[in-house]
Amino acid sequence: MGLKSGKIVAVTGNEAVAEALRQIDPDVCAAYPITPQTDMMQRFAAFVNDGMVKTEMVLVESEHSAMSACIGAAAGGGRVITATSGPGLALMWEMLFVASGLRLPIVMPVVNRALSAPLNIHGDHSDAMGARDSGWIQLWSENAQDAYDNAIQAFRIAEHMDIRLPVMVCLDGFIISHSIERIEYLDDETVKNFAGEYKPLIPLLDVEHPVSYGPLILPDYYMEFKRAQHEVMSKVKGVVLDVAAEFEKISGRGYGLFETYRLEDAEIGLVILNSAAGTSKDVVDSFRDRGIKAGLLRPRLFRPFPYGEVGEALKHLKAVCVLDRADSFGAYGPLFTEIASSLYPYRERPALINKIYGLGGRDYLPEHAELVLNELVEIAKTGKVKTFKEYIGVRE
Amino acid sequence: MATTLSLKEVSKKEELYTHGHRMCSGCGTPIIIKQLLFATDYPIIASNSTGCLEVSSCISTYTAWKIPWIHSAFENAAATISGVETMYRALKKKGKIDKEIKFVAIGGDGGTYDIGFQSLSGAMERGHDMLYLCYDNGAYMNTGIQRSSATPFGADTTTCPAGSVIKGKMQPRKNMTRIMAAHGIPYVAQASPAHWRDAMAKFKKALEIKGPKFINVISPCNRGWRSSTDDAVLLSRAAVDTCYWPLYEVEDGVTRINHMPKEKKPVEEFLKPQGRFKHMFAPGNEWLLKRFQEEVDKEWERLKKEAGEEVLQKP
Numbered sequence: 001m002g003l004k005s006g007k008i009v010a011v012t013g014n015e016a017v018a019e020a021l022r023q024i025d026p027d028v029c030a031a032y033p034i035t036p037q038t039d040m041m042q043r044f045a046a047f048v049n050d051g052m053v054k055t056e057m058v059l060v061e062s063e064h065s066a067m068s069a070c071i072g073a074a075a076g077g078g079r080v081i082t083a084t085s086g087p088g089l090a091l092m093w094e095m096l097f098v099a100s101g102l103r104l105p106i107v108m109p110v111v112n113r114a115l116s117a118p119l120n121i122h123g124d125h126s127d128a129m130g131a132r133d134s135g136w137i138q139l140w141s142e143n144a145q146d147a148y149d150n151a152i153q154a155f156r157i158a159e160h161m162d163i164r165l166p167v168m169v170c171l172d173g174f175i176i177s178h179s180i181e182r183i184e185y186l187d188d189e190t191v192k193n194f195a196g197e198y199k200p201l202i203p204l205l206d207v208e209h210p211v212s213y214g215p216l217i218l219p220d221y222y223m224e225f226k227r228a229q230h231e232v233m234s235k236v237k238g239v240v241l242d243v244a245a246e247f248e249k250i251s252g253r254g255y256g257l258f259e260t261y262r263l264e265d266a267e268i269g270l271v272i273l274n275s276a277a278g279t280s281k282d283v284v285d286s287f288r289d290r291g292i293k294a295g296l297l298r299p300r301l302f303r304p305f306p307y308g309e310v311g312e313a314l315k316h317l318k319a320v321c322v323l324d325r326a327d328s329f330g331a332y333g334p335l336f337t338e339i340a341s342s343l344y345p346y347r348e349r350p351a352l353i354n355k356i357y358g359l360g361g362r363d364y365l366p367e368h369a370e371l372v373l374n375e376l377v378e379i380a381k382t383g384k385v386k387t388f389k390e391y392i393g394v395r396e
Numbered sequence: 397m398a399t400t401l402s403l404k405e406v407s408k409k410e411e412l413y414t415h416g417h418r419m420c421s422g423c424g425t426p427i428i429i430k431q432l433l434f435a436t437d438y439p440i441i442a443s444n445s446t447g448c449l450e451v452s453s454c455i456s457t458y459t460a461w462k463i464p465w466i467h468s469a470f471e472n473a474a475a476t477i478s479g480v481e482t483m484y485r486a487l488k489k490k491g492k493i494d495k496e497i498k499f500v501a502i503g504g505d506g507g508t509y510d511i512g513f514q515s516l517s518g519a520m521e522r523g524h525d526m527l528y529l530c531y532d533n534g535a536y537m538n539t540g541i542q543r544s545s546a547t548p549f550g551a552d553t554t555t556c557p558a559g560s561v562i563k564g565k566m567q568p569r570k571n572m573t574r575i576m577a578a579h580g581i582p583y584v585a586q587a588s589p590a591h592w593r594d595a596m597a598k599f600k601k602a603l604e605i606k607g608p609k610f611i612n613v614i615s616p617c618n619r620g621w622r623s624s625t626d627d628a629v630l631l632s633r634a635a636v637d638t639c640y641w642p643l644y645e646v647e648d649g650v651t652r653i654n655h656m657p658k659e660k661k662p663v664e665e666f667l668k669p670q671g672r673f674k675h676m677f678a679p680g681n682e683w684l685l686k687r688f689q690e691e692v693d694k695e696w697e698r699l700k701k702e703a704g705e706e707v708l709q710k711p
Binding site: 027028030054055056058059060061062064065068069070071072073074075076077078080094095098102204205206207210211212213214215216217218220221 | 439441443450451454455456457458459461462463464465466467468469471472475476477478479480481482483484485486487489490493495497514515517518519521522
């Protein structure tokens with residue numbers, strides 16, 4: 001497959017993901033509005049009503065019903081999408097587990113937003129982090145290009161016959177969803193061919209072969225179901241990499257389980273998700289210019305978490321700070337916990353600290369990254385950690 | 397469709413809800429489900445909210461359903477089937493399906509009147525081509541007879557027990573059928589498993605109509621009602637004859653009472669065989685019976701007025 005040069009556009013993250021969804025042209029979309037996902041679904045609704053896609057749109061009366069209708073539609077036997085943010089994802093929480101438990105390859109962009117209370121419509125990671133145990137595959141996106149590319153790959157990952165699990169594609173609310181960036185679209189035919197024809201598995205709509213979805217399972221067998229789910233999750237990593245390799249052939253853009261930036265010979269490093277990684281990379285460069293061996297790791301596949309590979313990538317550093325844009329009150333941040341787990345097996349491992357930043361859309365600025373990297377320089381030198389977990393960019 | 401609703405013809409049909417399910421002896425619900433499935437020749441796909449029917453009909457590696465069936469959660473049978481119905485339309489439009497398939501959501505009163513209310517209202521408002529069937533046994537029976545908004549006034553349940561201070565459920569029953577009629581959907585009806593011809597005619601008719609339909613069916617629960625195991629039909633009949641559970645339809649906004657009891661019986665006839673109303677017959681509690689009768693009468697008068705001249709029409 002030759003590499004066609006794509007169309008360069010200036011669009012927002014929501015626009016880009018809506019475009020990816022248009023190019024995929026799923027069978028059904030059941031969605032409910034919530035800031036900052038809103039204009040993604042509004043654009044998609046316009047595609048529907050202008051006949052640019054054949055998608056049947058269901059404008060449900062809540063996010064819980066959105067996921068319920070998606071489950072019904074996916075079990076019915078076709079390609080299904082929805083999208084949400086923050087409290088909308090929280091409202092779907094019960095049904096996320098049902099979707100993954102029933103092995104339905106639903107794809108859902110999540111425009112990351114803070115959870116109430118207090119009410120806040122801006123970007124942080126508490127929504128998708130709160131859903132990390134739900135059995136969904138999670139891909140996290142730094143910017144609009146990432147989000148567009150991840151959305152397209154999500155269908156191939158979800159629908160793989162060894163997988164058949166739902167996928168959420170995360171992008172930062174407002175920061176990415178509403179900011180205009182230069183990105184490259186693939187053409188319609190390329191995306192269509194990449195996604196391929198949807199292959200239903202045990203569809204409800206096959207009335208000749210009636211099936212029952214969603215039985216009651218008692219203690220004698222429930223755990224075996226979950227063991228099987230664990231087994232399927234263990235295959236996801238391989239599929240993500242295979243799909244990424246194929247995607248690189250059509251786009252020229254390579255993706256892995258995570259992105260490393262100047263990490264190979266780094267002594268200090270940041271681990272950070274999504275848009276703030278972009279900001280941080282600039283600061284890493286400025287430290288490098290001063291001769292300080294700084295680096296960065298930006299996770300992409302968060303569920304399943306690639307502990308082995310992440311551990312290998314970070315083990316040689318002297319000091320690492322994991323920055324979380326969500327907190328688990330009374331504990332370390334969710335990303336920190338995963339990084340700590342990935343480094344645990346090594347006898348020699350970096351000092352590890354946790355910073356909580358950017359909650360409720362609080363800006364993450366270059367000076368925050370500088371502050372953290374300077375602290376890491378100190379820790380690398382002295383081997384002493386003053387604070388293991390702290391909030392930055394906040395009034396104390 | 398083809399099969400006429402005579403017992404002779406219907407008895408030749410394959411049972412699509414098989415024996416081996418685990419519902420209690422004497423439960424009204426399996427009777428209703430079988431009546432539904434016998435009433436039509438169309439292939440049906442059903443969603444089922446969590447509850448007595450769902451847990452008893454699909455457990456471990458067993459299922460009593462010989463139709464495609466999905467249970468996803470408690471409050472969303474309507475939303476779930478609306479998704480299946482939408483996928484059907486999407487695939488039909490693309491020429492991938494050519495069969496005529498009918499969609500039914502089935503829920504108990506708990507999953508319909510209370511926790512399922514929102515998703516039901518939403519699905520009805522969106523105009524999906526689906527039938528919602530509520531089997532109303534008047535409480536959260538599966539989890540141990542807890543009060544729902546469908547529980548009759550005065551009834552003893554485990555969360556509103558007939559105590560010495562508060563004597564059972566103090567709120568009137570929610571008039572769900574009327575609420576669904578107010579949604580302006582093409583067809584709404586009330587039915588009883590004892591009046592099987594009427595019930596099956598309603599199921600058959602509803603499935604022929606395009607758009608959202610709602611049928612509420614009384615389902616005696618001998619466990620929760622503390623009645624005899626073999627009294628499901630007797631109590632359904634009493635419910636109708638006391639006008640506690642009138643048999644009526646609202647089709648395109650026009651109300652029709654389908655069955656006028658030869659003699660309107662006092663509510664005691666429905667209440668006395670049930671242990672959950674036992675306390676209402678104790679001295680000093682006459683006001684409970686009086687209030688119950690008043691509520692039934694008020695609704696019956698309202699219904700008759702609404703039906704106007706259009707009474708005594710068979711569906």
